[in-house]
Amino acid sequence: MRQLWPGGPQYADDPVFKITTDSVLLAHFAAQRRQLDLCMDLGCGGGLLSVLLHDRFPGGTYDSVDLRPEAVRACERNYQANAIDGRVLCLDARQYRSMDGAGEYGLVVCNPPYYYTGRTSPDEARAAARGDSLSPAQFSGAASYLLRRGGSFCLVHKPEFLADIFAAMRLADIEPKRLRFVTHAAESAPSLVLIEGCRGGRPGLSAQPSLILTGPDGSPTEELRRIYHMRTKT
Numbered sequence: 001m002r003q004l005w006p007g008g009p010q011y012a013d014d015p016v017f018k019i020t021t022d023s024v025l026l027a028h029f030a031a032q033r034r035q036l037d038l039c040m041d042l043g044c045g046g047g048l049l050s051v052l053l054h055d056r057f058p059g060g061t062y063d064s065v066d067l068r069p070e071a072v073r074a075c076e077r078n079y080q081a082n083a084i085d086g087r088v089l090c091l092d093a094r095q096y097r098s099m100d101g102a103g104e105y106g107l108v109v110c111n112p113p114y115y116y117t118g119r120t121s122p123d124e125a126r127a128a129a130r131g132d133s134l135s136p137a138q139f140s141g142a143a144s145y146l147l148r149r150g151g152s153f154c155l156v157h158k159p160e161f162l163a164d165i166f167a168a169m170r171l172a173d174i175e176p177k178r179l180r181f182v183t184h185a186a187e188s189a190p191s192l193v194l195i196e197g198c199r200g201g202r203p204g205l206s207a208q209p210s211l212i213l214t215g216p217d218g219s220p221t222e223e224l225r226r227i228y229h230m231r232t233k234t
Contacts, residue, residue, distance in 0.1 A: 001077070001081055004019075004051070004052075004229075005228070005229035005230075006229075008055065008229060009051050009052070009054070009055050009081075009082045010078070010081040010082055011046070011048065011051055011078055011081075012046065012074060012077055012078060012081075013046055013074070014045040014046030014070070014071050014074045014075075015070050015071075015074065016045075016068070016070070016071070017045040017046065017071070019048060020111075021192075021213070022111055022156045022192055023045075023048050023049055023052075023111050023156070024048075024052070024227060024228065025156065025182060025192070025194060025211065025227065026049065026109060026111055026154060026155070026156040026194060027048070027049050027052035027053055027109075028052075028227045029154060029156075029180060029194040029196070030049070030053060030107065030109050030152075030154035030196070031052070031053055031056045031057070033107075033152070035057065036053065036056075036057040036060040036106060036107055037059075037060055037061065037106050038060065038061050038063070038101075038104060038105050038106050038107070039053060039060055039061070039062050039063070039086075039105065039106070039107040039108070039109065040063045040064070040065070040101070040105045040107070040108045040109070040146050041062070041063070041064040041065070041108075041109050041110070042065060042093045042096075042108060042109070042110040042112070042139060042142055042143070043065070043066055043067075043093055043110060043111065043112060043113075043134070044064035044065060044066045044071065044072075044075050044088070045066060045071050045074070045075070045111075046071060046074040046075055046078055047062075047064055047074070047075035047078045047079060047084075047088070048078075049109050049111065050062040050064055050075075050078075050079070050084060050086065051078055051082055051084070053109070054082060054084045055082075060085075061085045061086050062079075062084050062085065062086035063086045063087045063088075063089070063101070063105075064086065064087070064088045064089070065088075065089045065090075065091050065093055065099070066088075066089075066090065066093075067090065067091060067092045067093070068090075069090055072088050072089070072090040075088045076088050093110075093134065093138070093139065093142050094134065094138050094142070096141065096142035096145050096146065097145065099145075099146065101146060102145055102146060103145075103146070103147070103148050103149075104146070104148060105146045105147050105148065105151055106147075106148060106151045106152070107147075107151060107152050107153075107154065108142070108143040108146050108147055108151070108152070108153045108154075109153075109154050109155065110139050110142075110143065110153070110154075110155045111155065111156050112134050112139050112155065112157065113134050114157060114158045114161070135164075135168070136161065136164045136165045136167075136168035136169070137168045137171070137172075139155065139168075140153070140165070140168040140169045140171070140172040140174055141168075141172050143172065143174060143197075143199075144172035144173050144174055144199055147174075147199040148199070149199055149200040150198060150199065150200060150201070151198070151199050152177075152196055152197070152198055152199075153169070153174050153196065153197045153198075153199065154194070154195070154196045155194075155195050156192055156193070156194050156195075157192070157193055157195065158191075158192065158193070159181065159189075159190045159191075159192070159193045162179075162193055162195075165195065169195075169197045173199055173200055174197040174198065174199050174201070175197055175198050175199075175200070175201035175202065175203060175204075176195060176196075176197045176205050177196055177197055177198045177201055177204065177205060177206065178195070178196040178205070178206045178207075178208065179193055179194065179195050179196070179205065179206075179207055179208070180193070180194045180207070180208040180209075180210065180211055181193050181194075181210045181211070182194065182210065182211045182213065183210050183211070183212050183213065184212075184213050184214060185212065185213070185214050185215075185216075186212050186216075190210065194211075211223065211224075212224075
């Protein structure tokens with residue numbers, strides 16, 4: 001177990017899913033709110049999203065689910081190390097109607113499997129752990145079931161699936177409200193997209209400026225340094 005940054009929260013990796021940029025960026029994106037009371041992480045892995053959100057909103061309650069027992073154990077250790085209030089459940093997020101707390105959550109977050117249309121991850125361990133079956137319809141349905149009216153659903157995904165995600169969210173009564181593309185460099189095509197939707201929200205989508213990860217010299221941008229709590233360049 002180590003500190004995520006000097007003076008920051010403690011964290012031990014999920015045995016399969018290590019800390020990734022997409023989860024760190026999703027936590028930062030989801031934390032752009034005034035308050036947080038009750039949060040659910042669908043497919044939590046080691047619980048990184050909850051750990052990072054708890055550092056920003058320590059008064060919240062953070063529930064998490066994952067179908068892998070080893071991920072649940074890692075998440076429980078991270079909850080204990082950081083005194084996080086919440087439950088860690090071992091269940092399949094596709095079986096969301098068996099979960100307690102329908103209509104109670106103010107925020108649902110999800111870093112889902114990106115490949116769900118017959119394409120699997122090239123990493124065998126990841127493919128075996130996650131498979132390719134959690135579709136936009138399934139994670140949107142789960143989020144809608146758990147969210148209170150006016151609650152937010154935040155996720156990270158690949159831009160090529162954006163039309164499918166928006167269609168699924170709207171069918172689940174979650175209106176897309178905010179998005180932000182992530183690019184490796186200013187001249188690069190987006191590699192990720194961060195999305196926030198509101199259950200029962202009115203139409204109206206705000207597109208934020210792209211989050212650029214590296215500058216012309218290949219070093220991290222100042223925004224990425226802030227997100228990762230790196231020292232500012234001098």
